[in-house]
Amino acid sequence: xxxxxxxxxxxxxxxxxxxxxxxxxxxxxxxxxxxxxxxxxxxxxxxxxxxxxxxxxxxxxxxxxxxxxxxxxxxxxxxxxxxxxxxxxxxxxxxxxxxxxxxxxxxxxxxxxxxxxxxxxxxxxxxxxxxxxxxxxxxxxxxxxxxxxxxxxxxxxxxxxxxxxxxxxxxxxxxxxxxxxxxxxxxxxxxxxxxxxxxxxxxxxxxxxxxxxxxxxxxxxxxxxxxxxxxxxxxxxxxxxxxxxxxxxxxxxxxxxxxxxxxxxxxxxxxxxxxxxxxxxxxxxxxxxxxxxxxxxxxxxxxxxxxxxxxxxxxxxxxxxxxxxxxxxxxxxxxxxxxxxxxxxxxxxxxxxxx
Amino acid sequence: xxxxxxxxxxxxxxxxxxxxxxxxxxxxxxxxxxxxxxxxxxxxxxxxxxxxxxxxxxxxxxxxxxxxxxxxxxxxxxxxxxxxxxxxxxxxxxxxxxxxxxxxxxxxxxxxxxxxxxxxxxxxxxxxxxxxxxxxxxxxxxxxxxxxxxxxxxxxxxxxxxxxxxxxxxxxxxxxx
Numbered sequence: 454x455x456x457x458x459x460x461x462x463x464x465x466x467x468x469x470x471x472x473x474x475x476x477x478x479x480x481x482x483x484x485x486x487x488x489x490x491x492x493x494x495x496x497x498x499x500x501x502x503x504x505x506x507x508x509x510x511x512x513x514x515x516x517x518x519x520x521x522x523x524x525x526x527x528x529x530x531x532x533x534x535x536x537x538x539x540x541x542x543x544x545x546x547x548x549x550x551x552x553x554x555x556x557x558x559x560x561x562x563x564x565x566x567x568x569x570x571x572x573x574x575x576x577x578x579x580x581x582x583x584x585x586x587x588x589x590x591x592x593x594x595x596x597x598x599x600x601x602x603x604x605x606x607x608x609x610x611x612x613x614x615x616x617x618x619x620x621x622x623x624x625x626x627x628x629x630x631x632x633x634x635x636x637x638x639x640x641x642x643x644x645x646x647x648x649x650x651x652x653x654x655x656x657x658x659x660x661x662x663x664x665x666x667x668x669x670x671x672x673x674x675x676x677x678x679x680x681x682x683x684x685x686x687x688x689x690x691x692x693x694x695x696x697x698x699x700x701x702x703x704x705x706x707x708x709x710x711x712x713x714x715x716x717x718x719x720x721x722x723x724x725x726x727x728x729x730x731x732x733x734x735x736x737x738x739x740x741x742x743x744x745x746x747x748x749x750x751x752x753x754x755x756x757x758x759x760x761x762x763x764x765x766x767x768x769x770x771x772x773x774x775x776x777x778x779x780x781x782x783x784x785x786x787x788x789x790x791x792x793x794x795x796x797x798x799x800x801x802x803x804x805x806x807x808x
Numbered sequence: 809x810x811x812x813x814x815x816x817x818x819x820x821x822x823x824x825x826x827x828x829x830x831x832x833x834x835x836x837x838x839x840x841x842x843x844x845x846x847x848x849x850x851x852x853x854x855x856x857x858x859x860x861x862x863x864x865x866x867x868x869x870x871x872x873x874x875x876x877x878x879x880x881x882x883x884x885x886x887x888x889x890x891x892x893x894x895x896x897x898x899x900x901x902x903x904x905x906x907x908x909x910x911x912x913x914x915x916x917x918x919x920x921x922x923x924x925x926x927x928x929x930x931x932x933x934x935x936x937x938x939x940x941x942x943x944x945x946x947x948x949x950x951x952x953x954x955x956x957x958x959x960x961x962x963x964x965x966x967x968x969x970x971x972x973x974x975x976x977x978x979x980x981x982x983x984x985x
Contacts, residue, residue, distance in 0.1 A: 459832050459843070485847055568847070629870050630828065630843040632835045710869070717868040791873050 457632040463488035465597050465633055466556055466620065467496065469604035470528050472639050475554070476502030477527035479516040481509055481535060484568045485624035486558035489530045510535040514542030514555075521551035522662040524649030526608055530556035532624075533574050534565055537582065543617060544583030548664035550679075552611035552644070554604070555589070556620045558627040561760075561787040569787025570623035572709065575764035578619055579738040586676060588683045590618040590690060591737040593708040597631040603735070605639050612644035614686055621737065623760065625710045625789075686739060693741035694733040698748050701730030703799055703806075706745075706769060707758045708734050711790075715758060718795045729799060737765070745772035752777065753806045758795055759783045778806070809864050811949050812872040814889050815936075816857035817881025817902070822936035826879075827858035830940060832958040833950045834862035842870035855884055862949055877947060879939045881922075883907055900942050902935055918942050920984055926977060931970075934977045941981020952978055 460468070467489045470478070478493040490506065497504040503520075507513035513529045520527035531539065536557045546553065557578065561571035576582075578591045590610050594600040600622065607618040650660045666672035694712075697719055698704055705715050712733040722729045732748065734741050745755070754777055757766035766781040773779050782798045784790050813830070817823045824845050834841040844859040859872035875893045880886035881902045893899055895914040904923035922938040944950060955978060959971045 457835055459828070459835055459841075624847065625844060625870065628845055628847045630831060631867070631870075632841060713867075714869040714871065720868070789871060792869075 457634050459630050460597065460633050461488055461628065461630050462597050462600055462622065463558065463627040464492050465601050466530070466604050466627075467492035468635070469601045470554065470608070471496055471500065471502075472635065473526065473605040473608040474639075474641055475526040475528050475608060476500060477520040477525050478502070479505045479507050479513040479520070479527070479529050480531065481507050481513050483510075483532045483535045485560060485627050486530050486532050486556065488627070489556065489558075510538035511542065514539040514546075517553050517555075518542060518546050518549070518551060521546065521553040522549070522650050524646035524651055526612070528554040528556065530558070532558050532560045532568075533562050533571070534560075536574065536577070540577075540583035543589070544581075544585050544587060545664045546617055547583070547587035547589065547679075548585065548675075549662050550615040551617070551662065552615050554607045554611055554618050554620065557622070559621060559623045561785065567787050568624065570625045570710070570760060570789065571785065571787060572623060572711065572760040573762070573764070573785065574621070575737065575759070575761060578621055579740070579768070587679065588616070588686075588738055590614075590616055590686060590739070591621055592618060592692075593621050593735060593737050594626065595709055595712050595733065595735075597626075597629070597633055599735075600626065601633055601635065609640070609642035610686075610690060612646075613642050614682055615648075616682070616686070621709070623709055690736060691739045691741050691743070692735035693744045694731070694735060695744055695748075696731040696733065697728070698730035698732065698752070700728055701748075701752050702728045703754050703756060703803060704730040704732055704748055704752045705756045705758060705795070705799070706732045706734070706765070708737060708765065711758055711760060714790065714792060714795065718792050718799070721792055721796055722799060727799065727803065734765070740768045740772065742768070742772035745769055746774065746776075749773045749776040754802055755779045756799060756802060757781050758790060760789065761785060778802075809862075809949070811862050811876045811947055812874065813860040813862070813877045813879070813943070814857060814872055814875045814892060815860065815879045815881075816855065816885030816889055817879075817905075818854055819856045821856075821881050822933060823856040823881065824858050826936040826940055827860045829955065829958050829962060830943075830950070831860050831862065832962055833954040834860075836954045836957055836961075837950055839864060839950075840867045842867045844870040844872075855882070857885065857889075877943055879936075879943060880906060881935070881939070886910075898943075898946050900939050900946070902939060904935070916946070918946070918984070920981070922981070925980070929973070929977055929980075931973065934974055937974050937977045938981040938984075941978040942984055944978070945982030945984075952982065
């Protein structure tokens with residue numbers, strides 16, 4: 454491990470991507486993630502890479518299709534309204550099984566909304582914002598050290614399974630600074646990309662990267678192949694942090710920076726003799742359902758805290774499957790719940806549950 | 809030891825950079841630190857603020873809404889954040905620019921005409937350093953030597969000749985009564 458450096462979250466993403474071997478970046482500026490573009494614009498030319506500020510988000514995602522199709526490690530980034538524009542490309546790339554990384558530093562919506570932190574894009578990311586039966590692996594880091602490690606991992610997962618991975622953060626994660634310790638060398642998954650369209654040099658049959666399958670039998674077979682890949686990922690790539698869950702009266706859950714507020718709440722609650730545990734999904738898809746199901750056996754209730762009107766809470770309810778009540782507390786519009794607000798909600802719930 | 813700090817004022821007063829230098833110095837002492845800027849639309853309206861946490865344990869949420877210390881470099885910032893300081897905390901105001909007294913009685917208050925003092929010392933843009941000096945003097949949060957090291961490591965070389973003057977202002981700030 455090297456020495457610690459103090460960096461902004463957005464810059465950490467860009468630096469981690471470069472360390473993971475990403476030499477191609479396509480983007481269109483939007484707050485609060487434009488620092489990623491700035492960093493890439495400065496650094497990629499120095500290492501023989503390509504930085505393109507595209508004419509639009511749609512152009513950028515299709516440039517990503519091209520770079521990934523040629524077998525390169527490549528990335529695009531944007532924030533909520535821009536990610537909406539990329540949905541067609543995301544669906545196409547998923548069908549064509551192109552590995553790449555898409556970063557969404559989420560801002561508050563709907564619509565053009567505002568630029569403050571939010572988590573309102575959960576459904577879009579994990580349920581499919583584009584058309585058709587596809588999945589992306591969605592990673593939700595809570596600290597900048599984790600943001601660094603998961604960005605490298607995002608490229609590895611993408612290459613390993615030929616899938617899109619999304620890094621989902623919020624404006625606070627992108628804008629804040631924390632010390633980072635970079636490794637001297639990254640663990641890079643070396644994928645066999647013999648499928649890539651790199652030119653035959655007249656020595657082999659040509660490769661095809663496509664998302665069009667006109668014949669029903671062929672397209673269904675392709676869908677079945679995608680689904681079995683998703684099943685494999687769901688069994689192998691779940692990441693979750695469980696904190697203080699043993700003997701917890703109530704288990705709170707949140708992803709990203711909101712989980713850090715909950716850790717403060719847990720500390721404050723302990724001072725009042727209230728035992729609160731935390732389940733923090735690190736992969737939003739695949740969702741860590743097992744952790745919820747297992748803890749439903751002993752805890753009294755669950756509370757999902759989100760910067761949304763209630764999105765991840767639906768997956769929590771599916772995982773808990775009616776065994777225990779699942780409550781929700783959320784703020785929207787860029788408002789962030791305070792520790793006191795959340796502790797009050799916890800007390801109200803426990804009172805309802807009979808202490 | 810855990811300090812949760814809000815630094816607030818106008819854009820251009822070195823609010824964000826003051827927070828960065830402080831966090832960097834904390835990191836050099838191997839403390840756990842975080843720095844979170846306001847990046848909302850209010851920046852364009854002229855105010856800026858940042859949250860800095862420096863602690864011996866792990867930083868939880870980087871958001872500060874119960875500060876141990878507030879540095880207020882203009883009246884709107886004091887109006888907004890006066891109530892965000894924990895009882896027993898401290899408020900340090902630039903009394904060159906803030907035109908009122910603190911209403912609370914449960915916090916330690918320092919009124920320092922930092923902009924005027926920095927001007928007299930030759931550079932009004934060092935007012936933020938003066939106030940940081942008081943913060944360090946009041947809290948013993950970091951050693952001034954760490955702050956000096958953070959200046960050398962974060963400022964571009966062409967500004968290094970200004971560091972001795974900044975350090976003098978920091979030390980004057982620490983000792984300001």
